[in-house]
Amino acid sequence: MLDIPSRVRVHVETPLAAQNDMGVCDAFEQYAPVREPDTMNAPHPPKVAGIDSTVPSPAHTVPPASAAPGTATVPAPPSGPLIPSAPGAVLTDRLAGWVSDLTTLHELTERLARTDVLADALTELLHAGAALVGARRGLVVLEPADRLGPDRTIGLGLGRADLGHIETVPRSALSYGRILDGLPGGEREIAEPDLLARDGLDPRHREVAARLGYAASYALPLQADGAPGRLGAAVWLYDEPAQPGERQRxxxxxxxxxxxxxLSRLVELERTRVCMKTMTEELLPSRLPRVPGVQLAARHRTGPRAGGDWYDALPLPDAALGLAVGSVTGSGPSAVAAMGRLRASLRAYAVMEGEDPVAVLSDLELLLRLTEPARSATALFAYCEPALRKITLAGAGHCPPLLVGERRTEFVETSVSAPLGMLACWEAPSVELEAEPGETVLLYTDGLLRRTSEPVDRAFARLHAAAAGVPRPLRQDPGAIADHVLRTLLPDGQAEQDSDEDVVLLAARFEHGGADCG
Structure with missing residues (x-):
């Protein structure tokens, strides 16, 4: 992560280089002066539970030689005198210190580079910074200068209530506030080695510092090279008066x-993800219709790249209801746009000839083939008559619905057919079924199965088992049924995690003949 060959510059004292015949080092540029760092207080037990870093704080500074030119000394055991050493020993120690420091930096930046989620990267930044400056607690405030977000605050060794207390301090009195607001002194690092002894400290800041038990802080701005403004600021807190040494800084x-x-790259990725998610949600139903005799619930999860999975539910003439799910190939803005066009077209065809699902999908296939010949799609359309609990459906290369009831949990047998746009002319027979009172029909996209990372047959088996295992009290609510299936099929929050696969789950529970869904 660090260009070590181009960044390492070794400073060699002229007399020492001459004595060791190391004139080649004279060509090296001075990287940084080697001085004795400020003495830091011995570590104290934290007043707020901290998190010990797994990377030790690099402290490889070697005291400069104080003897006459040509003679170097090294610290001797406490009971013995200073022992003369070869002049090259000091140089060796210094080089070892530089290599050790750069190795530590390399390890820390490698760990940071492996984070691909903004929150994880901010947490890693806090841990690594605490190890480098010798602190136990801290916080990072992400607040891009362009005000386009995302804005968030993450603490290390600080609970949510602690962060809330800090936020009650006037921003101008906080080091990170001066950095973010561009106040004088906020363009570079801000070290406050003894907060409570400082004259003019804001009374509220003094109160919060005493309450949380920190006595010093060290803050750095977060600004990418070439960026017009700052991304945010990071602050590390000390339990006692202290500050990092020059090498640590x-x-x-x-x-x-x-x-x-x-972080700048992850911020842009987060913005793109939010934008794509917003676009997808705007193209999907903002709310589900209320149709007598049936209860509806939908769950939709989109990945960071935004796929083309969609669903729809629309009232039709004669108190009927149209249900649809589908997926277009590809991902990103083009797939989202194609999904929106396909869904809008299906709604129009459903209003005109919804009682014949085969005709609806045939028209949709013709439109897709004429307007977007390079794209294919899967779709399933169901024409529902809630008063009769009768469903007529047709599918084009789509997964079969799942019927969940008190006495049965089974997949609806649909004819095998190709996706839309794959053949010169699509056609497949429709299927009719009658739901029992209280039974729920689950329509879903193949992203639900793909997220399990299981072979198709095992994914179907797991879906069937998840639906069959819905507890009896939850079967009265289609939303509860959908949530249970998601949690069981995708445990440990997999349904909420980023994935290349979108998930759509549409549940329709049929009541007793024509009863109001409430």
Whole structure:
């Protein structure tokens, strides 16, 4: 992650280089002066539970030689005198220190680069920074200067209530506030080695610092190279008066500079993800219709790249109801746009000839083949008569619906057919079924099965088992049925995690002949 060959510059003292015949080092540029860092207080037990980093704080500074030129000394055991050492020993120690520091930076930046979610990257930044500056707690405030978001605050060793207390302090009195608001002194690092002893400290800041038990802070701005404004600021807190040494500041600055570049990319990715999700949601029903005799519920999860999975439910003439699910090939803006066009076209065909699902899909296939010959799609359309609990459906390369009731849980047998746009002319027979009172029909897209990462046959078996295992009290609510199936089929929050596969689950529960769904 760090261009080590181009960044390492070794400073060699001229007399020492001459004595060791290392004139080649004279060509190297000075990277940073080697000085004795400020002494930091011994670690104290944290007043708020902290998180110990797995990467040790690099402290490889070697004290400069104080003897006459040509003679170097190294610390001796406490009971012995200073022992003269070869001049090359100091150089070796310094080089070892630089290599160790750069190795630590490399490991930390590698760990940061493996994060592909913004929240994880911010948490990793806090952990690594705490190790580099020798702190136990901290917080990072993400607040892009362009005000386009995302805005969030994440703490290390600080609970939500602690962050709330800090937010009650006037922003101008906080180091990260001065950085984010562009106040004087906020364009670079801000070290506050002894907050409580500082004259003019805001009374509310003093109160919060005493309450949370921190006495010093060190803040750095988060700004990517070439970016017009700051992304945010990171602050690390000390339990006692303290500040990082010069070497620690230098290493933390290098790390945060790289972290800002990584965070900038993740911010753009997050914005794209939110934009695509908003577009998809706007193209799907904002609410489901209320039709006497049937209860409806829908669950939709879109991945970061936004696929073309969709669903629809629309009232039709003669108190009928049209249900549809489908998926277009591809992902991204083009797939979302195609999904919107396909759904709008199906609604029009359903209003005109919804009682014949085969005709609806045939018209849809012709439109797709003429207007988008390079794209294919799967779809399933069901014409429902709630008063009779009668369903007539047809599918084009789509997964069969699942019927869930008190006495049966079974897939509806539909004819095998090709997806829309795959053949010169699509046609398949329709299927009729009658639901019992209280039974629920589940329509879904293949993304639900793909997210399980199981072979198709095993994914179908798991879906059947999840539906059959819905507890009896939940079977009165189609939304509860859908949630139970998602949690069982995709445990540990997999349904909410980012995935290349969209998920659509549409549940329709039929009541006793024509009863109001409430």
């Amino acid at each position: 230098h290493l933390a600055g290098l790390y945060v500079r790289y972290a800002a570049e990584h």
